[in-house]
Amino acid sequence: MTNGNQGRGIPAPEIQPNLQNLKFSFKHLDAANPKFPLTLCDDGFLRELLLKIKEFSGWTVDQFIDQNNNEHRHIIFFPETSEPEGFTSVDLEQFAYHESWQFQISQNQHWRVHGVLIEDTFYVVWLDPDHRLYAANAD
Numbered sequence: 001m002t003n004g005n006q007g008r009g010i011p012a013p014e015i016q017p018n019l020q021n022l023k024f025s026f027k028h029l030d031a032a033n034p035k036f037p038l039t040l041c042d043d044g045f046l047r048e049l050l051l052k053i054k055e056f057s058g059w060t061v062d063q064f065i066d067q068n069n070n071e072h073r074h075i076i077f078f079p080e081t082s083e084p085e086g087f088t089s090v091d092l093e094q095f096a097y098h099e100s101w102q103f104q105i106s107q108n109q110h111w112r113v114h115g116v117l118i119e120d121t122f123y124v125v126w127l128d129p130d131h132r133l134y135a136a137n138a139d
Helices: 043-056
Strands: 023-025 100-104 112-118 121-128
Touching: 043 121, 100 121
Parallel strands: 023 121
Antiparallel strands: 100 112, 112 121
């Protein structure tokens, strides 16, 4: 008995581009985290945050996930951060199979935003004006 696939490998799955525009949600913002309190977010930080969200809202998901270290837009590998357990304040079941990301909101500052990208929505979890996630002794 012969198999119709004999001599042929399993075809690779076709990856569809995600051309949806990026959206943002603050549904999971951890405003109570002592390391990332909202009180550290001054007017300049908030102004730049809104401008960056406006900019990224015109991007597709595929454009956003093209990691760029010059812009500090990349996946977070939590074991190398000051928070090795990751986003402990959010429903880990919902976020379990999705990548955590960070992006810089101003070229001249260390200001960062950390969250999770699920489909076409970036869920902001921490606002980090002092870049404490990657600080060696951030407490």
